[in-house]
Amino acid sequence: MKTPLALAISAAALTFTSVSMADDPTPGGVVNTIIQPEPPGLVLGMIQNAPTRTVSGNIYEGLLRYTTDLEPMPQLAASWDVSDDGRTYTFHLRDDVTWHDGEAFTADDVVFSADVFHRELNPSARAVLQHVESIEATDDHTVVFTLTQPFGPFMLSFEAGTFTMVPEHLYAGTDFRDNEHNDHPIGTGPFEFSNWERGTVIELVKNDDYYEDGLPYLDGVNWHIIPDGASRAVAFENGTIDVLPSGTVENFDIPRLAEMDNVCMTEEGHEYFSPFAMLWMNNREGPTADKRFRQAVMYAMDREFAKDVLWNGLGNVPLSAFGSNARFQNDDLEPYDHNPERARELLEEMGYDGEEITILPLPYGETWTRWAEAVQQNLREVGINVETQATDVGGWNQRLGDWDYDLAFTYLYQYGDPALGISRTYLSDNIAKGSPWNNVEGYENERVDELFNEAATAFPDEEREALYHEVQEILHEDVPVGWLMELGFPTLYRCDVKNLVTSGVGVNDGFKDAWLDR
């Protein structure tokens, strides 16, 4: 226990140091953080899982970084030009970048990564590459992407996790998945891979030859692997851990941890992903095939309650299909407030006869289970006869892939642009049995298809905006899926870890600028 005097002194010291050091980062120190769950591997681009992106985003880099407003920042590309017709993108690369093994980073690496490596291994990059006609290195430090037609979100596609730059000299001509360097990833980033003790810790050390002067400040970052949620919270409480990336502790632990002395919390650093929780509603059969039923579900749910109680007030209740972090949100729409009366009216109007429907919770832990219970209760209160069916992850994937459900919880990343993260849920050519990640609800609307497709390639942005506003009006009326919440993304850290979240992907590339004020 500290005495009041000691507290006062340490508080004074804290204020003093933070004022005097604020603009003057001190180098040195190692940050201990958590990675949950343990990633399957660290070669970004080959592996897309969230934990891989979080650790390896500090080893590998993309051509660009993004601010929390999703504006591009220079990274490996120092500058870029876009032609007036929106079809030619020219990137001017830095000429002082080397790979962790000492080889120079050149335009050939970019062409190899984009045109060969990602085309073969990376589905999300492939979705962008289908709009690309050619990728050429015009000299050692200039790369030109020519598109088949303008593609609005193209500038958003160069984040490290989506368009990783991998070394051509180590991967060209090899079997990528069987490459010996997969165990020791080589990137251009501020930290180098040092050691991975399976089940215990992944250690990254400072890249002494990093091209940006003075960066990184830290000597290293240790990503600890602690399988139990309560133990992770304790490790943070007792000071073993300095940084808790979002999702590493249970929601109800967050307020308690955030109130501790010298602990800060930020909700920034997730804008690029902006996870959007949704309720799949089967548009094909049963009561959920009726638009009025789906609207009634929207009115019946108390989404503010879910946000306040289940997510501790973090996050945002969305207006409609486009989240607040997505571009081109139409905010003139009438919100679906919690209105059980209206829900009952709609059910009566459609002649709902009490047919039993089922709800599949997302099997991702306590919060999601409680959420399903709350929604089930909300729906029962307006007279919908709903039963919950518990499944495991495998069963959930299969039921959704087979379209064998009435209502089901999920969440999807938005990737900053409707053409990357939103249209995929509503386009009718994205209906395919077997995957729980496409147009699972079976919504088909020709006008919506037209608008989305036109908007993806419209140019400039004003034209896209008009198209997207119209599509939102249609979706808002049709309610193909339930829009539950844009999930909060809190990162907890000791306040003496400075400058941690500086981009729209948070700690995924945040340790580059971070420093310790100790």
Place this chain on the structure above:
Amino acid sequence: MSFFARFAQNRGALVGLIILLVIIAMAILAPLLFPESPWRMVQRPFLPPLSQDGFPLGTDTMGRNVASGLMHGAWVSLLIGLVSTSVALLIGVPLGAIAGYYGGIIDDVLMRFTEFFQTIPNFALAIVLVAIMQPSITSIVLAIAIVSWPPVARLVRAEFMSLRNREYVEAARLVGQSNTTIILRQILPNTLSPIIVLASLMVATAILLESALSFLGLGDPNVMSWGYMIGAARTVIRQAWWLSFFPGVAILLTVLALNLVGEGLDDALNPKLSRER
């Protein structure tokens, strides 16, 4: 001495019976005292016990009334205990009776089959069964019944083996009664007392099994059971002790009461074996 007098001689059994009656009363009165669904979110979450009228045991993580959950849970727990025990008896008694009465190869086959189930740990088998069949009241009752019938079969078999050569059975055979009649009318009534005692203990075990399954998240997601309440409260045990405490006490008391009653029944039904008091 009457049956009840013999039962009441065991003080513990009497206490157990009273607790059990209270719990049965809770189960019956639940829909009258708390007509609203126990899933209903009625107040601020994490309300401590006795802090507000109408919420004597506080509210849970989502503002649901813990007292209501506890009362409705009593019904679920008792129902599952009774039904699964009945199903287990329906499987175990005939198997044990046939094996014990006929003996020989029939006995061998049936007992090897029984041992097959006995070699698998009860709880592990129950988890697997519920996971495969999808959690629901029916699948849970079935799973509990399937893991708990072998002791019944063995007990009934042993009783039948010791009774099948008694004189009254021989006499029945001489009169020309069929095997079925002898099993059902002559021997079975004489094996009832150990079966009743065992059954009362099985109800207790079944309640524990259901609670353990619900605790692991394998309960029926549509019914509020005690095990579910503890499972859901486990993660917030540091913030809200009362969420796991009250259902925990309820399970403890019910199981204890059933065990005490079982012991009392044993004394009452087997007066010759009862210990000197």
